[in-house]
Amino acid sequence: MKLTALFGAFAAALLAVLAGCQSSSAPSAAGKTAAEKPQLKLGLQTYTFRDFTFAQALDKAKAAGIPYLQAYRGQTLGGGLDGQFGHEMDAATRTKVLALVKERGLHLVSYGVVIGKDETEWRQIFDFAKAMGMEEIATEPPPDTMPLVAQLSKETGIRVALHNHPTPSIYHDPEFALSTVQPYGENVGLCADTGHWVRSGYDPIESLRKAKGRIIQLHFKDLNERGVKEAHDVPWGLGASNASGQLLELRRQGFSGYLFVEYEHNTPSLESDVGRCAEYFRRAVAASEDELARNAVVPPQQTGKVDDVFSGGRGKNSALWPSPTPLLAADLSNAEFKPGSWAWENGVLVAKGGGDLWTKESYGDFALSLEFRCAADSNSGVFLRCADPAEWLQTSIEVQIRQGDEPDGKHLVGAIFDVLAPTRQIAIEPGEWYRFVIVAKGNRIQVSLNGEPLTDAKLDQWTEAHKNPDGSPNKFNTPYKDMPRSGRIGLQYHGTPIAFRNLLVERL
Incomplete structure (x- = not known):
């Protein structure tokens, strides 16, 4: 099963991801058929x-x-x-x-x-x-x-x-x-x-x-x-x-x-x-009612489909690869965060203030699909492979979430924060949902937004601390080629409203 097929499944209302493929005449979560609805x-x-x-x-x-x-x-x-x-x-x-x-x-x-x-x-x-x-x-x-x-x-x-x-x-x-x-x-x-x-x-x-x-x-x-x-x-x-x-x-x-x-x-x-x-x-x-309750109906054009460049190296026998699973439990028991700072509300994970949220598990090579919603001027991010949440800036890779303009392209939505700008700036409308697909494999981090590939970072090209391959400075004490290749996934609260839903991960 290739990644293109995987995220095609994300787009098909996530039926094949969590609930199994279901026809319009199949029983719903409430045991009703479509004809009885x-x-x-x-x-x-x-x-x-x-x-x-x-x-x-x-x-x-x-x-x-x-x-x-x-x-x-x-x-x-x-x-x-x-x-x-x-x-x-x-x-x-x-x-x-x-x-x-x-x-x-x-x-x-x-x-x-x-x-x-x-x-x-x-x-x-x-x-x-x-x-x-x-x-x-x-x-x-x-x-x-x-x-x-x-x-x-x-x-x-x-x-x-x-x-x-x-x-x-x-x-x-x-x-x-x-x-x-x-x-x-x-x-x-x-x-x-x-x-x-x-x-x-x-x-x-x-x-x-x-x-x-x-x-x-x-x-x-x-x-x-x-x-x-x-x-x-x-x-x-x-x-x-x-x-x-x-x-x-x-x-x-x-x-x-x-x-x-x-x-x-x-x-x-x-x-x-x-x-x-x-x-x-x-x-x-x-x-199904379960899918509606989880906000798992994918809106049109929010396909999350990944370009074929993201599909290399996958096995032909899909049985060898685990299916995508929810990143976070319904009770958030597999996450670490300050009590009261994050909560599920009708299938939407909402930041209440007070800090970031971190998975307890570590992930090395993986594909992550999620949707995010900003308010005006929101600033947030998705942390990858974090070795130490207390020192997240220096021990993780951040995919930037940003509503509004930024003079530095490396701080726009979809950027690898402070190291690589997206291929183009995409306007983020406050209150609307957008889908990230993030693929981390070996030395490569790839990001798409609403199905459009935006960022492709080959980490081995970052050979010096505080310096990007194009000569521009960055904040990091460790060159990205030496950053951990496994660690926790985090969701950032940066003091502005942010919400997430449909967070799914697959280990590669």
């Missing part, structure tokens, strides 16, 4: 592509493999049609709009977020949704309008999902939103916007737990920061919202319904990002 249906809120026409948004949904749609009022129709989407469209236009949807093999299932100004308009909204074959509307009316809305829901059979914008919306608090829908039947519930919960400082998983049984639909999001109103969307699985944990909670609740991608971040990579969200969703649906 709740039916989570992926949809697109067309507001995601608000800078495009409705017809173009349909094309982009189809390209991403997203079959269900929630349309919003005001989007230019396009596709040869004049006007904007909304409940004011005449019957002929409605028929043509439905034809646009049908010819692409899509399904228009929801409308929102929409609010009527009076009873007449509310009736128009519900009649429109019914005439268009929709199942639900998302809305955010004042509480005193809810009796009318609930009555119209009962008359038409259209389900009502109460949406939550962030503060200062009165519905930002999930408990208040739940108390608003509580008096009404099961057809009135929440449009749980998990991104706005995060922006407002609420834990999305805990909020989903509180809302169990009253969720109609979701605007499902992963944001780069928590508790920050200006936080923006990132592809699912890369942000601070624990997308894996949210999907696990919905599965445990037995929720069946629509999860709409509503990507509000206007980024040049919008279409690609939406596609990545859709693919992450498909991987997560196929994953």
Whole structure:
């Protein structure tokens, strides 16, 4: 088994690494088959592509493999049609709009977020949704309008999902939103916007737990920061919202319904990002509950695939080589650190402050795969082959983790700290996950970031203390050719936020 094959397995949702390959019909950790799992249906809120026409948004949904749609009022129709989407469209236009949807093999299932100004308009909204074959509307009316809305829901059979914008919306608090829908039947519930919960400082998983049984639909999001109103969307699985944990909670609740991608971040990579969200969703649906709990669903483009230069010297008989295993135990019993300074949180290892973390075991030749997440201006690193943690600077090799710019290339992310710069500078976005693959074999240390080889250090070229092969100075009393070829692996806390997940190691 070559390293390229090994880290291909890392990329394939780690199914072959820890849980064994599992098809979509194989039993999950809970003993359910895929057919028995709740039916989570992926949809697109067309507001995601608000800078495009409705017809173009349909094309982009189809390209991403997203079959269900929630349309919003005001989007230019396009596709040869004049006007904007909304409940004011005449019957002929409605028929043509439905034809646009049908010819692409899509399904228009929801409308929102929409609010009527009076009873007449509310009736128009519900009649429109019914005439268009929709199942639900998302809305955010004042509480005193809810009796009318609930009555119209009962008359038409259209389900009502109460949406939550962030503060200062009165519905930002999930408990208040739940108390608003509580008096009404099961057809009135929440449009749980998990991104706005995060922006407002609420834990999305805990909020989903509180809302169990009253969720109609979701605007499902992963944001780069928590508790920050200006936080923006990132592809699912890369942000601070624990997308894996949210999907696990919905599965445990037995929720069946629509999860709409509503990507509000206007980024040049919008279409690609939406596609990545859709693919992450498909991987997560196929994953076991154990994999979801461990955040072991690998986001698209976080493949960790290593270039073929990393594959030399592997045996053909994979039985000769142990499989990759978790670097750290679930209780951290195989690590040394100051009590309280590191902790697992929903499958994520978080530095709490107070020092570095070290494996108790030593590693000589090995391949290490891990993901890391920085905050703004974070500084951290991964220590290799450390002989003495008390003297880590002089007895280990550090692969640098850095958010932000550095005038010295040997201090950028992916550098071998102070001795070798990466081949190029890669911008690290705060709050997003990035994957390192580090291969240490003999005198060679190789580093890739998100599958791109960045650093290839041949240690025997460092023959003098305090001097790099290019003549530049370094901090080290021992030339790297004489550094230990075996030692502990460490994770650095450098006084700034840092988190890790999916840490796997294979001895070579």
